[in-house]
Amino acid sequence: MGRSKKASDGYHHGDLRAAVIRAAVELIAERGHAKLSLRECARRAGVSHAAPYRHFPTKDALLVAIAAEGFDELYRAGLAAMEGLDDPRDRLDAYGVAYVRFAVQHPVHLRVMFTAELEGCPEDLGREAFELLEHTAVAVVGPGVDPRAAAAAAWSLPHGLSMLILDGRIPAEVVADEAAVEALARSVYALWRGPLGGAG
Amino acid sequence: MGRSKKASDGYHHGDLRAAVIRAAVELIAERGHAKLSLRECARRAGVSHAAPYRHFPTKDALLVAIAAEGFDELYRAGLAAMEGLDDPRDRLDAYGVAYVRFAVQHPVHLRVMFTAELEGCPEDLGREAFELLEHTAVAVVGPGVDPRAAAAAAWSLPHGLSMLILDGRIPAEVVADEAAVEALARSVYALWRGPLGGAG
DNA sequence: TGTTCATGTTGGCAGTGTCAACATCGCATG
DNA sequence: CATGCGATGTTGACACTGCCAACATGAACA
CATH class of the missing domain: 1.10.357.10 (Tetracycline Repressor, domain 2)
Structure with a gap:
């Protein structure tokens, strides 16, 4: 379950921003644009439900990215x-x-x-x-x-x-x-x- | 505040189906596709939050309409x-x-x-x-x-x-x-x- | 007149976006 | 080496959502 390159597998994720984007793209591919959920992205990235907010101030910001x-x-x-x-x-x-x-x-x-x-x-x-x-x-x-x-x-x-x-x-x-x-x-x-x- | 043609202005709306569609189109025009809410449509049509479900089994069904x-x-x-x-x-x-x-x-x-x-x-x-x-x-x-x-x-x-x-x-x-x-x-x-x- | 059934209501559940308060840890500075 | 600060992650909460079940109403037909 390597979390990727740097960053200890502990409290901090290492590259959460990219992981959230990846998860979001997957999610949209699976369930469609309308059913994208930030919380589900967080789950798939293995972090808590509010962690993505450190990288994207809003759900729209994730989509803009x-x-x-x-x-x-x-x-x-x-x-x-x-x-x-x-x-x-x-x-x-x-x-x-x-x-x-x-x-x-x-x-x-x-x-x-x-x-x-x-x-x-x-x-x-x-x-x-x-x-x-x-x-x-x-x-x-x-x-x-x-x-x-x-x-x-x-x-x-x-x-x-x-x-x-x-x-x-x-x-x-x-x-x-x-x-x-x-x-x-x-x-x-x-x-x-x-x-x-x-x-x- | 004429509710339209037939149907008493009481318990039953008269043409809720069309009213919900109208409200949905307005809402999407104002706030965008992603922020469409059945409950807000119901509010705008002047009915309770679950009334639209008598006409559309699901939110997607409203969009299909x-x-x-x-x-x-x-x-x-x-x-x-x-x-x-x-x-x-x-x-x-x-x-x-x-x-x-x-x-x-x-x-x-x-x-x-x-x-x-x-x-x-x-x-x-x-x-x-x-x-x-x-x-x-x-x-x-x-x-x-x-x-x-x-x-x-x-x-x-x-x-x-x-x-x-x-x-x-x-x-x-x-x-x-x-x-x-x-x-x-x-x-x-x-x-x-x-x-x-x-x-x- | 009485019953049925489409239509509307109320209340509830799980899930959501977002925020505030707090926890942890890497890093630069003494 | 110690220390403390800022970036990052966590927890808990709020208002809102889609949807469901149980109930209420009243129009139309027997």
Whole structure:
């Protein structure tokens, strides 16, 4: 039952903050967002019911921490996916596919990231990830287009697909495993490149 | 303080079911999804704390009722928007714009509709709205394309845009009022028709 | 007129978020 | 080495919640 690296296994936990986050993500995955309980997190981390309050002033603060974790990882996944690609459109595609991949790999995080309603949520949460997308979109559409509209358009597609998948709105066969999801994402982009988007 | 149409203003309420739903939507709009409380709904409806249980066996059942209401209205909004249009692409656009309009007009409903995680949620919740979209999308892309992929692609765009707006992820100026939102939706479609989608 | 049954009420239980008061221990300072 | 302080964890409490069981009311039908 190693409690992890440093800190005696006695009174103090050692890395309770991370342990609570981990427990919360597990709990949400098991029971759903609405049934998350700080006290249950504490139990799973092996501490008393009020211990998490030393690290998170409020339940919402815990969720904000999860969201921040998610945005950070999403940003890095986007960067990694676009690495080495030069054509703006290829880069945008790559980000989009990575976005959807992130969604199925970290469904709890994505859900929490876009649940807002969180009080005390820092204004610029997720800004890096957003700006990366906006710049990529602007590079595709050129300088004549309102960047905010370009960003909204480029963001909506992978975001919508991700949310629909998380909500179980996409038939199960089409999202059976990670490869299937990636294929779906690519074909969604292809459709908007082709018959859905192209000239009629 | 007329309690509405029939039913004496005494022991029995008359239309408690609808009153509870109304109160729940208000409450979520004010305090957020997570802080919805059946007891507070009961208070606002002017009944005792357990009265809602005569109409909803569980809190989730109340949310399912709200979602059903939303899907029904979304379906009818889509139908109305496409009425009189013949070109499949125009019809798909019209549905999409109506989808986003619905989102800003009924943010609570849309949020609840796509929160899933609801236990005892009927399998085919929202099927009408979905099938309408799928048929419209298939009419655009033709018979050679997997209908599930076509539906996913056509659905992702308005859904993603709606969710981003509800989450406050789109700059406030761009979604200041209903007209601005509609203009944004149209320009998102135009971008995927043009520089984002078209041949480079 | 009398009974039934949907609807509403009261009271209670276990669980929750949050707070205040207290306990323990690592660490820097003498 | 002693000491005391601040970060971290504990205990106990409060108001609130979802849900349940037992009871009350009254509208509609026999």
